[in-house]
Amino acid sequence: MITVEEVTKLIHREMRGKAPTGIEIAEDTKLGDLGLSSLQVTEIVFTLEETHGVEFDPARAADARTLGDLIAIGNEALAAQDSA
Amino acid sequence: MDGRKHYGFILVSSLLPLFGVVAAMVLLWNSLAGPSDLVAFLVMFVIAGLGVSTGYHRLLAHRSFRTYRPIKIFFATAGAIAGQGPPLIWVAHHRRHHRVADKPGDPHSPYQEEQPGIRGALKGLWHSHLGWLFDPGLTSDPIRYCPDLARDRDLRVISRWFIPIVLAGIVLPGLIGFALTGTLFGFATGALWGGLVRFFVSNHITYAVNSIGHYFGRRRFDTPDESRNVAWLAIPSFGEAWHNNHHAFPRSASHGMRWWEVDVSALVISGLKSARLAWDVMEIDRERQERRADGLRKTGGGRQGRSAPPVPLAERKDAVVGVADVE
Ligand SMILES: [Zn+2]
Ligand SMILES: [Zn+2]
Numbered sequence: 063m064i065t066v067e068e069v070t071k072l073i074h075r076e077m078r079g080k081a082p083t084g085i086e087i088a089e090d091t092k093l094g095d096l097g098l099s100s101l102q103v104t105e106i107v108f109t110l111e112e113t114h115g116v117e118f119d120p121a122r123a124a125d126a127r128t129l130g131d132l133i134a135i136g137n138e139a140l141a142a143q144d145s146a
Numbered sequence: 147m148d149g150r151k152h153y154g155f156i157l158v159s160s161l162l163p164l165f166g167v168v169a170a171m172v173l174l175w176n177s178l179a180g181p182s183d184l185v186a187f188l189v190m191f192v193i194a195g196l197g198v199s200t201g202y203h204r205l206l207a208h209r210s211f212r213t214y215r216p217i218k219i220f221f222a223t224a225g226a227i228a229g230q231g232p233p234l235i236w237v238a239h240h241r242r243h244h245r246v247a248d249k250p251g252d253p254h255s256p257y258q259e260e261q262p263g264i265r266g267a268l269k270g271l272w273h274s275h276l277g278w279l280f281d282p283g284l285t286s287d288p289i290r291y292c293p294d295l296a297r298d299r300d301l302r303v304i305s306r307w308f309i310p311i312v313l314a315g316i317v318l319p320g321l322i323g324f325a326l327t328g329t330l331f332g333f334a335t336g337a338l339w340g341g342l343v344r345f346f347v348s349n350h351i352t353y354a355v356n357s358i359g360h361y362f363g364r365r366r367f368d369t370p371d372e373s374r375n376v377a378w379l380a381i382p383s384f385g386e387a388w389h390n391n392h393h394a395f396p397r398s399a400s401h402g403m404r405w406w407e408v409d410v411s412a413l414v415i416s417g418l419k420s421a422r423l424a425w426d427v428m429e430i431d432r433e434r435q436e437r438r439a440d441g442l443r444k445t446g447g448g449r450q451g452r453s454a455p456p457v458p459l460a461e462r463k464d465a466v467v468g469v470a471d472v473e
Contacts, residue, residue: 099151101235101305104288108296120293 064110064136069129072109076102089130107132116140155309156279159229159345166342170335179335182326186319186340190227194315194348197224199384199411206295207237210399211415211427215300222304227315229345230352232305234296238286244396247360247371248449253286254278254356257372257449275350275357316341351382359389366403367394367439368447375407385409394438398430 070087076098085095093103107123110116116139126132173179201221204210213221222233230236239253248255256270278284288296295301304311316337323336355376363374371393379387380402386392388401388409399416402409418424445451 100238100285100287100289101232104234104296105302105306107289108293108299108302111297112299117297120289124287124290 063140064114064133066129066133069106069110069133072106073098076105087129089128089133091129092127093129093132094127110136114140116143152284153280153282159312159349160276160279163342163346163349166338167346170338170343173335173338179339180327180332182323182332183335183339185326186322186336187344189322190315190319190340190344191348193224194228194344195351195382195384196411196414197221197226198228198230198348198352199386200414201225202228202230202233202236203240203386204399204411204415206233206301207240207292208397208428209294210397211419211424213418213424217418217423219300219304222301223311226304226308226311227318228348228352229312229315230349232308233301234288234292234305235286237295238288238291239284241291242286243356244393247369247373247393249371253281253284255372255449256357256360271357271361274360275353316345319344351379352386354379355383355386355389359387363387363390365390365447367391368442368445368451369393370445370447370449370451372449377407380408381410385411394442395430395435397428399428400430403430403435 066087066089073087073096077096085091087096098106107118111118114136116136118135118139122135123132126135170179201218202225205213205218205221206225225233225236231239243252243254246252248257250258252258254274256267256274258270258273260266261269319340320333320337322340324330324333326332326336358379359374359376360372361374363376365374367390369390373390373393375390376387385401385408388403388407391403391407392398392401400409400412401407402412415424415427419427
């Protein structure tokens with residue numbers, strides 16, 4: 063299972079400790095509000111893929127708007143993998 | 147990189163090398179340039195040129211051939227040294243360019259917001275040359291356009307370390323200068339010629355393929371875009387200037403399609419193949435070229451020409467992004 067905490071940690075790593083000011087990171091946080099570049103979001107998505115040994119659907123991952131969307135896509139793929 | 151950091155990088159990376167060129171000219175005028183500077187320039191020019199052409203463009207963006215991991219890392223790093231962006235971003239922009247070349251959505255078409263007259267033409271050329279990089283809305287999502295490459299950790303690492311690699315590409319020719327002269331002055335002028343002057347020259351050659359290569363030159367194939375073969379740019383661009391050929395056959399490892407169409411990058415790839423360091427090299431024989439040329443002649447080309455699919459799959463909501471679609 064991919065959790066909000068795990069993704070939060072990755073976001074902090076991408077921002078090199080500079081936490082986004084005034085934003086509490088939660089499921090409904092919009093990715094666009096975090097001030098991450100497309101490269102940083104890419105790094106987060108594909109690091110998650112690597113640690114969980116799963117492939118996100120790239121088209122859906124690219125369309126994800128909130129942190130929760132992204133986590134859901136990853137967990138769906140994980141679930142599909144487990145039942146297969 | 148996007149947003150302010152992107153803007154800052156583009157500004158510095160286009161102005162600083164320009165100042166470098168001015169400084170180098172002043173030194174040259176005063177006979178303060180030596181053979182070590184020429185060596186530093188040439189070595190770095192070849193590294194950056196092949197990095198962009200053989201590495202970023204043919205190996206990564208179009209997967210024209212396959213190779214071993216250390217060679218892939220070498221070419222991707224060499225491409226980063228050129229300073230045109232991290233591999234994942236460069237490839238995302240470039241694949242988008244191919245999908246919608248000279249149509250709405252193309253990140254660097256000279257025909258964007260077409261305006262009449264010579265002023266409009268110059269504006270379009272400037273946009274496709276360098277102006278597009280200053281567009282604050284510029285973004286091509288690597289997740290959408292190059293998930294295949296983003297799954298490669300090496301390319302993510304090189305993308306992350308992009309700026310330090312660019313800086314190393316300025317220090318390295320300095321070390322060449324120092325090794326050849328043994329003086330700090332040699333280090334400084336080596337870094338100037340092999341770093342800043344090379345940066346300026348080689349990037350403007352790549353940009354010229356995007357601007358001139360969609361404007362002035364001959365068209366062998368009636369591709370649904372305005373791509374051109376620009377013979378005089380062929381050698382300095384390492385073969386990239388056979389741009390109309392390239393738009394007709396994006397995956398072809400060779401952009402030159404006749405014996406006189408010199409393509410240094412294709413020579414490097416075939417050299418690697420003979421040494422068994424590259425395989426699955428995309429080769430397009432003459433017959434396939436003729437068939438494509440005939441087919442395109444019937445459908446009609448140019449920027450009004452119909453491209454298939456009309457909307458790139460990568461931008462359609464209902465379609466799964468296939469790697470096959472984005473290369
Ligand atoms: Zn083009
Ligand atoms: Zn291309």
